[in-house]
Amino acid sequence: MRLIISDELAKDVYRISGQNVYACYQCGKCSGGCPVISEMDYLPNQVIHMIQIGDETALKANAIWLCASCFTCTIRCPRGVDLAKVMEALRLIILRKGINRIDLRKLKNLHEYPQIALIAASRKYTG
Amino acid sequence: MRNMKLLYFPGCSLKNFAQSYEKSAIAVAKELGIELVELNRWNCCGVVYGLASDSFAHYVGAFRDLIRAQQQVNETGNEYLVALCSMCYQVLSSLNYRLSIDREALDRLNRFMDDEEDYLGTIQVEHFLKILADLVGFDKIKTKVKRDLSELKIAPYYGCMLVRPKEIAIDDPEDPTIMEKLIEAVGAEPVSYPFRTECCGSYNVVVNKDVIKERTKKILGPLIKKNVDAVITVCPLCKFNLEQGLKLARDELGQSNIKILYFTELLALAIGLDDTIDKEALESLKVKIKEKNDS
Missing domain, CATH: 3.40.50.11810 (Rossmann fold)
Structure with missing residues (x-):
């Protein structure tokens, strides 16, 4: 696949989140502190890099759905990039197209989960 | 500190699977001279704070809760709205913070909620732990x-x-x-x-x-x-x-x-x-x- 460097994805992210991913100089501190990287296919700093060069693989990374907005990266970023907001923007780019991450009707054993988990999941995984 | 009343936001969990959280908090507060007054007609805070700056739909629930709090502060004589659930705390306080620095967001939400009184931004959202540390000691x-x-x-x-x-x-x-x-x-x-x-x-x-x-x-x-x-x-x-x-x-x-x-x-x-x-x-x-x- 040929990759054409583009700032379209970065502009979309900026429009939704107000975050400028070009401020990131790839120090990796976000990935160093992220509590769920063991489950991620691409690390948070790699996702940011993809946005910087316009690589839409960022939208396919499971990292954006594993991120639960714990804000550890947000408070540590030396360049002031609010990564939690960037991740939310990537999720919203997908969800706003009407593509949901989960089908709420197919969730099993709903009674096992507290409302707090179900509502949070429905807000983060569906549009 | 003399006896005081504080407006209190329970949220869904404390009325369901986390009842011991509410019960113990209310009882402990009473021992410490605080009456936790439950917010009238509260609704779900939304659980997760909307992080998009271009959308306001996620804030409506929490915004209504802040209006409800504003309507009830005359019962407590102070502007506090106390949360126990930390997710409720984060949503309510994050929204309140944004409204304090983003006048446009406040105006837009007030216009949207046209059947309610305007929220003035004066409610102080606080967590019970912080109340214990700062107000009680x-x-x-x-x-x-x-x-x-x-x-x-x-x-x-x-x-x-x-x-x-x-x-x-x-x-x-x-x-x-x-x-x-x-x-x-x-x-x-x-x-x-x-x-x-x-x-x-x-x-x-x-x-x-x-x-x-x-x-x-x-x-x-x-x-x-x-x-x-x-x-x-x-x-x-x-x-x-x-x-x-x-x-x-x-x-x-x-x-x-x-x-x-x-x-x-x-x-x-x-x-x-x-x-x-x-x-x-x-x-x-x-x-x-x-x-x-x-x-």
Whole structure:
């Protein structure tokens, strides 16, 4: 696949989140502190890099759905990039197209989960 | 501090699976001279704070709660709205913070809610833990302790929502101490460990239990090795996930009797408000505590 460097994805992210991913100089501190990287296919700093060069693989990374907005990266970023907001923007780019991450009707054993988990999941995984 | 009333936002969990959190908090508050007055006609806060700057739909629920609070402050004589659930705290305080610096957001939401009175931005959202530290004071809490808890090793688990992001944090986001001070105030031993401010996995529990299992192993692993008696938490979802994770990782973590408690239950235990505490946790911890002689 040929990759054409583009700032379209970065502009979309900026429009939704107000975050400028070009401020990131790839120090990796976000990935160093992220509590769920063991489950991620691409690390948070790699996702940011993809946005910087316009690589839409960022939208396919499971990292954006594993991120639960714990804000550890947000408070540590030396360049002031609010990564939690960037991740939310990537999720919203997908969800706003009407593509949901989960089908709420197919969730099993709903009674096992507290409302707090179900509502949070429905807000983060569906549009 | 004289007796005072504080407006209180329960949220869904405290009326359902986290009832011991509410019961113990209300009872402890009463002992400390605070009446928690439940907010009239409260609705779901939204659980997760909307992080998009170009959308306001996610804020409507929490915004209505702030209006409800504004309508009821005459009952308490102050502007506080106190939350216990840390997710409720984060949503309400994050929105309140944004409205304080983003006039356009405030105007837009007020216009949208045209059947309600305008929100003026004057409500002060606070967490009960912060109220205990700042308004009550740990010294006063010490005077209410009726039991000797010195045999109890307690680990504070902050999770995310009370300490991050910075704008709404009730303590230092990297190195909070407020719960350690609380544990010391009731005479128990606070245990230090590395992962007290790390995420429990949150709503990932609905779609990916492995996340919860791995998180729990990391967070509770060192505590089980140290024979910690209980972890105190501020968040119903953290408690749910850690308890789920303990079951899922039973083989890896080994046999453990560690209990996950709300911080208010620890206070209730120290003060002697036993009927407000989860029964199983109470039975487990009671064998290690002694009544104090008031002589």
